[in-house]
Amino acid sequence: MAVQARARWQRARVVEVADAAEGVRRIVLEPEHPEHAAPGTHIDVETGSGARRVRSYSVVRSEDGGRRLTLSVQLSPTSRGGSAAMHRLRVADEVAVTGPLQNFPLAVGATRYVLVAGGIGVTALVAMASALRRRGADYELVLAGRSRAVMAYLDDLVAEHGDRVRVHVDDEGTSLAVGGLVAGIAQAPAAATTELYMCGPIGLMDAVSRTWAEHGLPTTNLRFETFGSSGRHPAEEFVVRLPQLDREITVAPDTSILDALAAAGVDTLSDCRKGECGLCLAKVVNSTGTIDHRDIFLSESQKERSSSLCLCVSRAAAGSGQARPAVLSLHLT
Template identity: 35%
Template sequence: MSARIDLVVTAVDDAVPGIRSLTLGSPDGERLASFTPGSHLVLDVPAGEGRPRPAANAYSLTGESVDPRHYAISVLRCAPASEGGTAGGGSAWVHGLAVGDRVTATPPRSAFAPVHLATRHLLVGAGIGITPLLSHLRSHVRWGREAELVYLFRDGHGAHVDELKELGGDRVTFLADRAGLAEDLAVRLADQPIGTHLYTCGPAGFMDAVVALATELGWPSSRVHLEPFGVEALDPGEPFSVRVAGDDRVLDVPAGTSLLEALEDAGHVVPNLCRQGVCGECRVDVAPGSSPVLHRDLFLDEETKGAGDCLMACVSRAVPAADGRAHLEVTL
């Protein structure tokens, strides 16, 4: 299990409808550990109020990354399953926190860091997906790097708009509709110097559109970086079966049930923390001869995913063959 840190809520900001910004500090007032821009903080979310078990949700850090006095996150309120939504309830819990409340978390870690050798950084975000990009922009301004940011949001629902204006000035472009974004990006993506890297975060459909346009204009995948929100919006996936080394049972993993949950239900103990494909705790080895793996985590790099010899049990699945069959042989 990863080390934990204790934090206390020192400020709450609900100025933007549906978005709560929290400031978290050390209970003893000490400075907190520095972090890589684009990092997230994984908060321990207790069971209760529609959450059948404790969880750990990752939220992007938006504040100063160098020797910070506090950590800052902004969280969109998503309806939990108990209210007819699809979310696990972590965001609703965050929206219920108040100044003085104590929380525990794992120290910041990054799956979306800036590439420092890039000649220029193009940041494209939508909605609450602006949060890791704000961290990027803050770092680029501090170190004098070439960077520009495009932010798409509904009128009155943009997060950190005033802060972005003050921080980025004319480096920041605000847009209010997808058509305007497509026109703007078509020009920007076609007119970037060699060595520019593209970073995007937002709803899946939005990121798909950004990546598709970049690909169409000849951007290599090595210069395009994505930060998905996590697994609350993942589709339920196709059913598959699994057998654990040393156990003769073949376990069924239905659509909508994670491999981690199936293994736990069968009595296997799998180290885990975030259950969102972020922390890397639930990594299991996959034996040769298994079906291909559908990797949906934010932890493994592309080379490791391509090898197909391991997966994150909380989010990844087996890819069915043409006959619909899919099976994994794993070692815990």
């Protein structure tokens, strides 16, 4: 995955705010230094004061040469941080943002493209689908969600892309069957030159990645974007112990280990903050709970061993019936 250098920070003014779906807010920004955002780009937004809180949001639309950038943010039910701050924004508010950052580029030259979005992951793929339509490419857009009410841009995408859209809705009994999706790609004549781009919950991402490998499809043809709210356990408070520093730090439900360490004055290396690059990897010395790996950097076998974790997204959850918060003992590299 190509990664460009970090863009400079700047101010951006909120010019539109509206609901894109149930629990999803559409926010249009006008940055002071406009720059067109290509499909697959995101911007970082500072969502808190004091210890710097930075969240990444996909650019859904880039208009007028980047003078208007549309984001869409799903409110986390446990959020007191990033998504809650974004949902409080009103027209004329200002926020600190970066210019567009590219970790998820749309390639040119594939015979066929399959875009797979789970829930709010659709925000990373809206611009890609529009670009493929303009190119006249052979593409398919697969949308999966719990209900139509929470699926942002669903009607717009169906209107724009017609029968290229496949909609899977859990409460309608049409949930996405990952095995069937990938098998269909593997059995098609253009299998070796089909690229799949996906964004969504970590469970969906893992299932697609695992099935893709089982069918022997080229790993370079599987592209992905992540977002930090995915997890197999609800976010809860836990404790991080750093034996090498003789420190003990509490991590709140709305805060990452990385941000909690920074707030406590503990410096660590990091870059993507989405569990993709592995720069913030730390060694697990011990744990009293279950480690919820929310990254896509570690392999499945590495996650099962839980000998290391990514500080930017991974969490810990107490076992059932355990009254005290889980405790993670870590060694920072």
